[in-house]
Amino acid sequence: MQRRTSSPMPSKPASITMDAVYAAPGYLFRRMQQIAVALFIEECKAFELTPVQYAALIAIHTHPGIDATRLSAVIAFDRSTLGSVIERMEAKKLIERRPSPEDKRVKLLYLTKAGAAILRNIMPSVEKAQARMLQPLKPADRKVLLALLTQLVDLNNEASRVPLRAENALEHLGKSG
Amino acid sequence: MQRRTSSPMPSKPASITMDAVYAAPGYLFRRMQQIAVALFIEECKAFELTPVQYAALIAIHTHPGIDATRLSAVIAFDRSTLGSVIERMEAKKLIERRPSPEDKRVKLLYLTKAGAAILRNIMPSVEKAQARMLQPLKPADRKVLLALLTQLVDLNNEASRVPLRAENALEHLGKSG
DNA sequence: TATTGATTGACAGTATACTGACAATATGGC
DNA sequence: GCCATATTGTCAGTATACTGTCAATCAATA
Numbered sequence: 001m002q003r004r005t006s007s008p009m010p011s012k013p014a015s016i017t018m019d020a021v022y023a024a025p026g027y028l029f030r031r032m033q034q035i036a037v038a039l040f041i042e043e044c045k046a047f048e049l050t051p052v053q054y055a056a057l058i059a060i061h062t063h064p065g066i067d068a069t070r071l072s073a074v075i076a077f078d079r080s081t082l083g084s085v086i087e088r089m090e091a092k093k094l095i096e097r098r099p100s101p102e103d104k105r106v107k108l109l110y111l112t113k114a115g116a117a118i119l120r121n122i123m124p125s126v127e128k129a130q131a132r133m134l135q136p137l138k139p140a141d142r143k144v145l146l147a148l149l150t151q152l153v154d155l156n157n158e159a160s161r162v163p164l165r166a167e168n169a170l171e172h173l174g175k176s177g
Numbered sequence: 178m179q180r181r182t183s184s185p186m187p188s189k190p191a192s193i194t195m196d197a198v199y200a201a202p203g204y205l206f207r208r209m210q211q212i213a214v215a216l217f218i219e220e221c222k223a224f225e226l227t228p229v230q231y232a233a234l235i236a237i238h239t240h241p242g243i244d245a246t247r248l249s250a251v252i253a254f255d256r257s258t259l260g261s262v263i264e265r266m267e268a269k270k271l272i273e274r275r276p277s278p279e280d281k282r283v284k285l286l287y288l289t290k291a292g293a294a295i296l297r298n299i300m301p302s303v304e305k306a307q308a309r310m311l312q313p314l315k316p317a318d319r320k321v322l323l324a325l326l327t328q329l330v331d332l333n334n335e336a337s338r339v340p341l342r343a344e345n346a347l348e349h350l351g352k353s354g
Numbered sequence: 355t356a357t358t359g360a361t362t363g364a365c366a367g368t369a370t371a372c373t374g375a376c377a378a379t380a381t382g383g384c
Numbered sequence: 385g386c387c388a389t390a391t392t393g394t395c396a397g398t399a400t401a402c403t404g405t406c407a408a409t410c411a412a413t414a
Contacts, residue, residue: 016296018239021232021252024307026213028326030228031253033210034337034371035330036203037400041372051207052400055198062195069362075198076208081401083364088399105362105409119193130201136332141325146202148314148322153208155313160211162402211401214370218402229370246392258371260394265369282379282392339372 036133043129047122052077053089054126057119060095060109067106073165094118213310220306224299229254230266231303234296237272237286244283250342271295 021027040051049057055075060066063074068086072079086109089095094115097107111119134142157163198204217228226234232252237243240251245263249256263286266272271292274284288296311319334340 016235016238016300018235018251020300020303021235023323023327024303025310025323025326026217026228026307027232028323028330029206029209029213029310031330031337031341032206032326032333034253034339035333036206037371038337040203050399051203055204058193058195058198061193067362074195076211078401078403079363080365080403081399084399103362103410107363123193123197126197126201130203133202133206133333133336134329137325137329141328144321145325145329146200146205148318148325149202149205149209150200151318152311152314152322153205153212156209156212156310159310160208160215162211164208214401227369244392255371255373256392257373257394258369261369280380280392284393 032133036129039132040126040129043125043132044122047118047125048092049118049122052085053094054122056082056085056089057094057111057115060111061116061119064110065108067100067108069106071109072162076160076162076164078162089115209310213306216309217303217306220302220309221299224295224302225269226295226299229262230271231299233259233262233266234271234288234292237288238293238296241287242285244277244285246283247342248286249339253337253339253341255339266292 037051040054044054052075055077056071059071059074063070066074068082069079071077071086072082077085086095086097090097092114093112096110096112098110100106100108134145137145214228217231221231229252232254233248236248236251240247243251245259246256248254248263249259254262263272263274267274269291270289273287273289275287277283277285311322314322
């Protein structure tokens with residue numbers, strides 16, 4: 001029964017079909033990411049906010065005075081890309097960047113009034129988008145999927161370039177608070 | 178018990194936490210997409226092929242002489258972006274673009290020898306990557322997740338800009354075959 | 355204190371992803 | 385054949401996402 005020997009037999013010439021794509025989890029995750037973004041943009045188009053900008057807004061609201069490096073850890077978002085995201089949000093006057101008095105390298109991030117207002121108002125639309133993407137499943141299945149997905153993301157955390165470092169990444173902040 | 182009235186009461190000031198991000202399916206799909214790509218690139222780095230390029234390679238192998246528009250439907254990939262993907266694959270001599278004798282607008286896509294060879298050799302690495310991203314789950318849970326994910330992508334097909342139009346998108350091709 | 359090493363934000367380069375527009379071409383109705 | 389319409393590939397513009405590099409700065413130490 002041993003089939004792992006590297007025998008000269010091509011062990012079935014594979015006969016490649018599109019199922020090698022359609023059944024691959026990586027393909028399915030890419031599709032769901034596309035769908036999730038499309039639904040988010042559609043539901044939130046009045047606010048002209050992207051999913052990543054929304055996550056950043058929440059994180060800055062939760063951690064006022066966070067810097068870009070820590071923000072990237074808190075939303076598991078690449079630091080290089082985050083620079084331009086912050087730039088766009090600053091241009092839209094949703095956030096402010098202020099130099100840290102303690103460290104001349106860092107720039108601390110704060111919500112503006114407009115940013116806080118958008119955050120308050122956008123929540124229902126965001127929740128509608130999140131609900132819509134699971135809508136086609138039966139309620140019980142939604143719970144199962146969400147639970148497994150949460151598990152999987154958590155257990156695969158270190159596999160991505162920017163592992164999530166939630167709140168504990170900020171432990172040494174706020175010592176002046 | 179009615180809570181939907183737009184009463185002056187803020188109906189709990191929401192007290193926004195990072196859970197509004199971490200528990201959202203959209204966020205989890207983004208994370209899994211990041212992780213899936215990272216694992217794919219890592220396992221397949223010897224081949225210098227991205228997940229999308231792999232999907233295109235399979236599709237062109239399965240449908241030789243397909244054109245870019247139909248290819249985009251078969252792998253559910255935006256047509257505009259696909260242009261540059263094709264360009265890069267052509268530069269790497271993995272595929273060839275030949276003008277159609279029947280329609281001066283279209284350019285038909287074919288695998289080169291090198292493209293076919295890469296496809297044959299990369300499959301084990303791709304499968305290893307796909308296995309790795311589900312590895313942390315119990316085998317039974319993997320099956321459940323994959324089944325729900327497949328369902329969800331299928332049922333949400335129309336929500337993305339480029340709905341999948343698998344094989345049936347090609348019905349009117351091959352009439353000269 | 356001078357040097358070493360780490361951190362921070364910025365940048366250049368590549369690769370998806372999407373919107374919207376365009377010229378060239380094809381197709382249908384007339 | 386002519387014209388309105390649709391299709392095809394391409395492009396410009398925006399927004400993630402990643403790799404790698406860099407100068408400025410900070411922290412630790414010899």
